[in-house]
Amino acid sequence: MSARKPAPIPDTPLFDRAGSHRGYELNKMAMSLVSAANREAFAADEEAYLDRYKLSPEQRAAVLARDWQGMIRLGGNIFYILKISALDPMPVTAIGAAQVGMDHEDFLVERLGKERRNG
Template sequence: MSENPFKDIPGTTLFDHEQSRLGYHLNMFCMSLMKVENRAAFKADEAAYLDRYEMSAAQKRAVLDRDWNGMIALGGNIYFTAKVAATDGLSFQQIAAAMSGVSQAEYAQMMLDGGRSVEGVRSKKDR
């Protein structure tokens, strides 16, 4: 099997079977936040709540630090990790802006303008 060509796109993490396996427990934690009682338990003692899941130390740290890009790199699915943001009262647009390194207003304008430019570095090899 050849190397996945999508792994060469800068700033892109493809949620494929490898990422799915890597992030299984992280994503199960995120999905647990669908229940109000679990959100309350998580907010009461985040570290203790995370210990209920067989997540790696790096995954737990990414959640505690609200490192959105880190969660994605460690197998998190954006639609699942957004449940952590919602638990914090954040919108998807707010975390997308944080992940992009711009303000929410800048992110919103970028989307209104058609999204990120396709110009620039198109391959990690080009850096």
């Protein structure tokens, strides 16, 4: 009996074995940010910090641009990528909005049922 592969969810990158291998250095770099010294080094000079890791040019550009969707597509694991977002600081809902290509305020209203802010 063979295991059936689940049907893909449209526009949703699957974090599978191939994604894990593809994103290894990106995830390793992101996980390194649990150390206060590493967070300070990253904040002081992001490009120099990224030089410590064998990121692909696309991964490097995605980190520098805070392209959350791109990082996920390039093998980033959301739990590791959140380590990068904590430095900005970036609310997790803003990353969720970026993942689905929505404005953050619209995401809060449409996906989470929040009331629209007046202002």
